[in-house]
Amino acid sequence: MMLAISDFDTTKPGLWQSETNQKKMIALWKKLASRYRDNPWIGAYDIINEPNWNFTGSNKNGCDENSNGPLRDLMVAVTKAIREVDTNHLIFIEGNCWGNNYNGIFPLWDDNLALSFHKYWNYNDKASIETMLGYREKYNVPIWMGESGENSNVWFKDVLTLVESNNIGWAFWPMKKIDNIAGVASVTKIPEYDVLLKYWRDGGQKPTPEFAKKTLMKIADNYKMENVTVKPDVVDAMFRQVQTDDTKPYKKNTVPGKIVATYYDLGTNGKAYFDNDFVNYRSVTGKDERWNLGNSMRNDGVDILPCKDKDSNGYQVSFIEDGEWIQYTVDAKQGNYNVAIRYSSEKAEGKLYVEIDGIKSKEITLSATAGDNKWKTVILSDIALKSGSNKVKVVFEKGGFNLNYFDFAINKTKK
Incomplete structure (x- = not known):
């Protein structure tokens, strides 16, 4: 069965249902920070991407949460573990609900934090980022559009004009994607990959491990920059069209x-x-x-x-x-x-x-x-x-x- 990006295996304890899993996450971040603490080419650590969890509310993605207590507690614990070995790097935190629900997350607990928010498929007016601008002003904290994309060139031009005019840095997702028009680069899909997708989606005859490995390694090779198809219209919209x-x-x-x-x-x-x-x-x-x-x-x-x-x-x-x-x-x-x-x-x-x-x-x-x-x-x-x-x-x-x-x-x- 194919799962969506934010889904998990319901037959096993998730992060929020298992204290053991949370301790593993904290230990992992401490290990990562210990490894990269002296590397200037690491820009920042982003603790957890799009938590999306209904702790007390009814929305499955956590969009109606008012406290987000477990999320805050875990991010505080991870930050403490990172700071035991690395006091240099910036740490990004993300709210619930696709990174955008910061209810209950404040006050902040470290003087080298930044807030990341994600922006998709909405209007590109100031009202759409007003909440994040308010956090920046009230708490004197940097904000960053950590994810955006998956739309037309017009939307790309408009969203980047909006955030840049408000002094907000940004990142797009994804840079490379299989057989797509809305990324900076498109990865060539091979027929064997469709065989895997069909099995993951519909079941039926199971491909051999050898077939699956060979297919996925070929796709991985297609992800190399020398093998992708760069999309000049997307690049033009994101950079030149923002200016003129x-x-x-x-x-x-x-x-x-x-x-x-x-x-x-x-x-x-x-x-x-x-x-x-x-x-x-x-x-x-x-x-x-x-x-x-x-x-x-x-x-x-x-x-x-x-x-x-x-x-x-x-x-x-x-x-x-x-x-x-x-x-x-x-x-x-x-x-x-x-x-x-x-x-x-x-x-x-x-x-x-x-x-x-x-x-x-x-x-x-x-x-x-x-x-x-x-x-x-x-x-x-x-x-x-x-x-x-x-x-x-x-x-x-x-x-x-x-x-x-x-x-x-x-x-x-x-x-």
Whole structure:
């Protein structure tokens, strides 16, 4: 049976049900501190991640606890053990309820503590961190966003803008994750790993120990930085986009030539693209909203699926809705262009136009191709581009189709 991250084996005593287990934890932290006490590359000790326990309340994650007495007692005991061997390192503590419920934890018991909180799937306004800001002010204690992530690039940009503008340091989880778009790096999944997952989830024929070990060691090897796929759009959102709303090319697009639909600019919603679904606020709204409905290639609101059409880069823009748009930075030879648009559509009749410097092209209709995997090319003519860099916005007046690429060719009949 596969367990969620915060679950435990209910057939055995947990940490809070066993004094012996708590003593083991205290002894372990003393041993760790003894080993690392003189190492400057250890930034801090984080005593316990997301305790999530209902000591007296009804919420299974401890979100309605008012005292958190056992949690405080254990963290005090661990701190005392650490300080017996290490008086140098900073110690992070985390509240109950995903690290955020600090009721009953104060007053603090050490002069080199910091508070860690975790932030996921909620609004990125000051109200969302007001409680932690209040603790920092009242108790003169550093605060740190020790975990965040698992959302769209827009959410990443907004949360980091929020915490950095309030002088709060941060860490993201995870940096690497198997077959994902919402991390700095994606780890390649192998078919054998799916066999293990199926067994853990559904039972059935048990893989041999040799098979399991070989599979997991291959996955571990895939986690090496030289083997992961770095996600440039995520990196751009977390660092550059926090500083500016300017867009920049995802890839160098040169025309005459082909522009792949999924190579739209790096930038936020409303600047590099416009999509109706671009962020997940499920902690507040109760709706688990997917921003990239295809969950492929990029972590923006633009919906991307794998593509099997000829001459594709392996991906296509899909789930296009009325009024959405995508923008490309195009390095062009000056001229008037015909643009071959490669698209498919099951039933819907789509419409789009191109806009450059506020000037709109004529609108072109994309008739249904009788299948999402049946591709067709139509020509949009008379697109004037200046020499050098152009911002080309493709506006979807009416959606319902899939896009593979745009092929720009100079119209030699036009001067």
